[in-house]
Amino acid sequence: MEIIKAISIGALFGIGLYQLLRRNVIRSAIGLSIISNAINLYLLSVGAYDGVVEAYAKAVGQRSDALPQALILTAIVISLGGFAFVLALLYVIAARYRTGDSDEVKGLSH
Amino acid sequence: MTPSLAAILPIIIPLTAAAVALLLRRNFRLQAAWAFGAMLTAFATSAYLLWTVWSTGRPVVYQMGLWPAPFGITIAADLLSATMAAMAQLVFVFGFIYALGAKDKAVRHSTFYPLFLCLVTGLSGGMLTGDIFNLFVMIELIVISGAVLTALSDDRYGPEAAYKYFLISTVASVCLLFGVGCLYVSYGTLNMADLAARIAADQAPALLPAAIVFLAVTFMIKSAVVPFHFWQPDFHTASPTPVSAMLSSVVVKIGVYGFLRMTTLLMPHADWLRAVLIALGIVGVIFGGLGAAGTHNAKRMFAYSTLAQIGFILIGIGWDTPLSLAAAILFTFNHALIKSTMLMLSGYLASRAPVKTASFGVLRGTGKYAPLAGVLFFVGGMALAGIPPTNGFISKLALFQSGVQAAQSGDVNATSAYWAPLLLLGISSIITLVYVFRALMKIWWEPFEPSSPEAKVKTDGDSLLAPGLMIAACVALGIWAQPLLQLAQDTSAWMRQPQAYVQAVLGERTSRLR
Numbered sequence: 001m002e003i004i005k006a007i008s009i010g011a012l013f014g015i016g017l018y019q020l021l022r023r024n025v026i027r028s029a030i031g032l033s034i035i036s037n038a039i040n041l042y043l044l045s046v047g048a049y050d051g052v053v054e055a056y057a058k059a060v061g062q063r064s065d066a067l068p069q070a071l072i073l074t075a076i077v078i079s080l081g082g083f084a085f086v087l088a089l090l091y092v093i094a095a096r097y098r099t100g101d102s103d104e105v106k107g108l109s110h
Numbered sequence: 111m112t113p114s115l116a117a118i119l120p121i122i123i124p125l126t127a128a129a130v131a132l133l134l135r136r137n138f139r140l141q142a143a144w145a146f147g148a149m150l151t152a153f154a155t156s157a158y159l160l161w162t163v164w165s166t167g168r169p170v171v172y173q174m175g176l177w178p179a180p181f182g183i184t185i186a187a188d189l190l191s192a193t194m195a196a197m198a199q200l201v202f203v204f205g206f207i208y209a210l211g212a213k214d215k216a217v218r219h220s221t222f223y224p225l226f227l228c229l230v231t232g233l234s235g236g237m238l239t240g241d242i243f244n245l246f247v248m249i250e251l252i253v254i255s256g257a258v259l260t261a262l263s264d265d266r267y268g269p270e271a272a273y274k275y276f277l278i279s280t281v282a283s284v285c286l287l288f289g290v291g292c293l294y295v296s297y298g299t300l301n302m303a304d305l306a307a308r309i310a311a312d313q314a315p316a317l318l319p320a321a322i323v324f325l326a327v328t329f330m331i332k333s334a335v336v337p338f339h340f341w342q343p344d345f346h347t348a349s350p351t352p353v354s355a356m357l358s359s360v361v362v363k364i365g366v367y368g369f370l371r372m373t374t375l376l377m378p379h380a381d382w383l384r385a386v387l388i389a390l391g392i393v394g395v396i397f398g399g400l401g402a403a404g405t406h407n408a409k410r411m412f413a414y415s416t417l418a419q420i421g422f423i424l425i426g427i428g429w430d431t432p433l434s435l436a437a438a439i440l441f442t443f444n445h446a447l448i449k450s451t452m453l454m455l456s457g458y459l460a461s462r463a464p465v466k467t468a469s470f471g472v473l474r475g476t477g478k479y480a481p482l483a484g485v486l487f488f489v490g491g492m493a494l495a496g497i498p499p500t501n502g503f504i505s506k507l508a509l510f511q512s513g514v515q516a517a518q519s520g521d522v523n524a525t526s527a528y529w530a531p532l533l534l535l536g537i538s539s540i541i542t543l544v545y546v547f548r549a550l551m552k553i554w555w556e557p558f559e560p561s562s563p564e565a566k567v568k569t570d571g572d573s574l575l576a577p578g579l580m581i582a583a584c585v586a587l588g589i590w591a592q593p594l595l596q597l598a599q600d601t602s603a604w605m606r607q608p609q610a611y612v613q614a615v616l617g618e619r620t621s622r623l624r
Contacts, residue, residue, distance in 0.1 A: 020281070025273070032280050039287045046295045068294065071243055075287060078250045082280060085254065089261060089276065092269040107267040108274075108344040 005045050012038035024100050025093065029086045036079040043068045043075070117172040117187045120156035120195055121235040123148055128227035135220035142210055145223035149206045149230065153199040156234065160192040164600065169614040171240070179616045180304040186240035188611050189604040193439065193597060194237040194367050198360045201446045202230050204576045208454050209352035211573020213461050216262045216350040225262075228255040229356065236364050240615055242293065243300045246286050249332070249364065253279040256357055260349040264466060271348035278341045282331035289324030292317040303615035306375045306608055313379060322377055325368065326386070333365025333420050336394040343401075346413035347468070351457025351572065354409060358416045359450035363442055366420065369427050370438070374605040388428035388527070392534055394421030399541035408456035408468040408549055412449060415494065415545070418538055419445045425531050426509050434512035435602035440594065441505040444587065448493045448502055451580040454572075455487050459553065461571035464560065470549070475558030479567045482574060484554045486581045491546035493584045496539055501587035504595065510535065 016038055019031025047068030097105050127148030134141040163170055169188040173179060187195070209217045209226065216222060232251030239245050253276065261272035294300060296315035297308045309318070327338070334342035342362075346354045373384060398417030405411040419441070426438030460468040463476055477484050489500065496506035510532065517528035560566065587594055604610070 020277075028277060032277065035284050036280070039284050039291070042288065043291050043294075046291045065298075067300075068291075071290075074243075074247060078247070078283075079280075082250070082254060082276070085257065086273070086276060089257075089269050089273045092261070093273060096266075096269070105270055105273075107270055108348060 002045075005041070009038055009041050009045065012041065023102050025090055025102050025105065026100050028102065029083070029090060032086065033079070033083050036075070036083075040072045040075055043072050114170055114172045116155060116159045116162055117170045117185045117238060118174075120152050120159060120199060121185070121231055121238060123152040123155060124227040124234070125231040127152075128224040128231065131224045131227060132221070135224075138218065138220070141220070141223055145227055146206050146210060148227065149199070149203055152230065152234075153196075153203050156192070156196045156199045159187055160189075160196040163187055163189050163192045164597065169611060171614055180299050180301045183244050184240035184301055184303070184615055185238050186303070186611070186615050187238050188614070189597075189601045190367075190370060190439075191238050193601050194363065194442070195234040197443050197446055198233045198237065198363065199230060201360045201450050202226075202233075202356060204450065204454075204580050205352050205356045207579070208355065208457075208572065208576035211575055212350075212352055212457075213570075213572055214264050214350050214352075216259075216264050217352065219262050222259070222262065225255045225259050226353070229259070229353075229361070233361060233364060237367050240302050241300055242290055242302055242305065245368075246283065246290060249286065249328075250283055252361060252364065253283065256349075256353070256361065259353045260345060263348055263350045263353075265348045265350075267348045271345045274341050275345040278331060278338075282328045285324045285331070286328040289321045289328065292321035292324065296321070301615065302371065302375065303612040307612050307616070309376060310378075318377075322372070322380055322383060325372060326383060329365040329368035329372070330390070331365075332368065333362040334417055335365070335390050335420060335424065336397050336417060337390070339394075339398075339417050342416070343405075343410050343413040346416075346453075347407060347410045351454060351460070354413075355450040355453040355457065358413055358453055359446040359448075362416060362420060363446060366423050366427075366438075366442055369424065370435075370605065373427055373430065374435070375608045375611060378608065384428040384430055386428075387424045388531060391421040391424030391428060392531055394418060394424065395534060395538045396421075399538045399545070403541060403545040403548065406470050408459065408470065408473060408553075409453060410468075411545060411549060412452050412456060415452075415542065416445075416449060418542070419449065419494075421538075422506075422509060422535065425535070426512065429512060429516055429528070431512055431516045432599070432602050432606060433508065433515060435605055436595070436598040437505060437508035437512050439598040439601050440508050443594065443598070444493075444501040444505040444584070447580055447584055447587075448490060448500075451486070451490050451577045451584065452494060454577040454580075455483055455490065458483055458572045458574060458577065462568050464565035464567065470552050473553050475553070475556050476567050477554030478558055480571075483577075484550075486574070486577050487550060487553075489581050489585065490577075491543075491550060493581075493588070494546055495542040497543075499585060499588045501584050501591065501594075503588055504591040506535075506539065508595070508598075 016031045016034035019027050047065040131141050131145050172185040174183040232248045236248035257272045257276040261269050296317050331338045346358045395418045398414050402411045402414035423438050423441045426434045456468045463472045465472050493500035493502035496502040513528045513532045
């Protein structure tokens with residue numbers, strides 16, 4: 001179970017990072033959202049390692065830490081707001097520059 | 111007022127005022143007056159907080175909802191937090207004064223003042239909080255309000271700059287969350303005091319270096335340290351003047367604050383982090399200076415100059431002697447004042463120019479019609495380069511003296527770690543002088559040649575009240591530097607005793623249990 005979780009978090013990070021570095025601005029926004037989901041999964045696995053015991057607990061017991069779930073809720077709300085703002089910005093950029101290629105969005109580079 | 115409540119007022123007042131200001135959006139004058147009044151009140155409380163902490167010698171700690179320390183969210187003001195928060199809010203008061211007198215369309219927007227207040231909330235909250243996840247929330251508040259304020263800008267490239275900033279800042283936030291996760295998985299706590307106690311007791315967890323790296327990357331992006339600086343000149347050039355003056359002076363200091371916390375409270379054992387900070391500081395000083403000397407835009411020039419000044423501060427943090435930490439605090443304070451003044455003056459010139467831009471091509475020769483701004487620009491440039499009688503001289507002198515002192519007291523091998531940076535610091539001060547006087551000559555000495563016959567310098571621009579007051583403060587702090595120097599030295603003495611902070615936050619009972 002742990003190995004599946006670890007691999008899927010790593011894969012999400014990889015995909016997100018790859019999309020973030022693409023030239024298309026819409027792809028980079030999508031990459032951003034994928035990375036924020038990867039980080040949420042990571043925080044979740046911090047709280048309930050193997051579904052039962054917290055990763056930092058030395059003794060074995062039947063409990064799961066609820067704090068990281070609260071952290072994830074906060075992070076989800078923040079990334080939702082941020083993603084909505086990015087989409088609004090992309091709308092303005094697409095209307096103004098008539099392109100989605102980040103190499104063409106370079107009004108500031110001179 | 112109970113003293114512990116004073117710790118939360120500098121955060122609560124601007125946050126509530128922002129919500130109320132949004133309700134007042136139909137009446138612009140009332141909204142502006144309300145926001146300015148709230149800012150003054152918030153500054154009064156943070157000054158009171160600083161005074162309480164400094165005079166009693168004990169941190170002021172507020173436990174949110176009265177949950178005891180490692181479980182609830184703690185707002186803890188030791189001398190470092192209180193000094194930084196009071197500094198930030200002082201500069202923001204001047205930012206509000208400038209915004210009230212600005213001619214930009216952006217400052218007339220009904221969400222400008224609420225967002226500006228949110229920026230203050232995030233900044234002072236990030237500096238006062240004692241909880242590392244709360245720090246993340248506050249940093250997100252800074253990012254989103256800064257990005258929206260830039261997207262509102264009169265500059266037609268505002269949305270592009272906001273997009274760049276938001277993308278890179280979200281990457282920084284992901285790094286911060288990752289670092290928080292690494293710390294939580296290793297130590298099972300998010301409270302900074304509790305973390306500091308547990309890290310000091312046990313440095314074995316394999317994820318601790320990863321946490322240090324991720325936190326360091328976050329703060330480097332936040333304060334635009336050299337390999338992570340590329341968003342900063344673009345972003346600061348395109349924001350509205352009152353906003354860019356705040357972003358380039360105090361908002362970048364959240365990263366400096368983070369480094370101070372990391373090297374003195376959370377991970378004082380990480381010597382390699384200090385070495386990295388010194389190395390990046392040196393690169394930043396040189397790169398920022400040369401970058402500033404090669405720009406064609408006054409605002410962009412000062413944004414690059416911020417890279418160099420942050421480099422000085424990082425070197426001070428990396429040396430880690432009592433005097434060099436005091437010099438870093440002093441530098442932080444003085445740079446915040448000087449840099450926001452210089453950006454406001456650039457914005458003033460842009461508001462007078464035929465086309466509203468701070469590029470040298472347009473500004474060339476327009477200074478003839480703005481003699482008062484020329485005087486202020488000259489004094490501010492001297493302060494930036496560190497020439498007496500300005501506060502820039504005091505902070506640079508303190509930093510040089512700490513380096514010389516450390517070089518003389520250390521062993522032979524260590525001295526080269528101090529002399530090489532000192533030499534480069536001297537060179538970069540000369541570069542500062544070069545680019546400031548290059549701008550001065552271009553704007554005030556060269557003749558005004560309008561591109562077309564209709565192009566005229568406007569008769570009225572933004573108000574010069576805020577930069578005038580700040581230059582007066584710069585000169586006053588240069589001549590009468592003793593109180594600020596004393597404050598910086600006391601702060602550095604506090605920073606070298608992290609156990610006092612830990613004890614104040616966790617309380618006697620919990621520390622006895624452990």
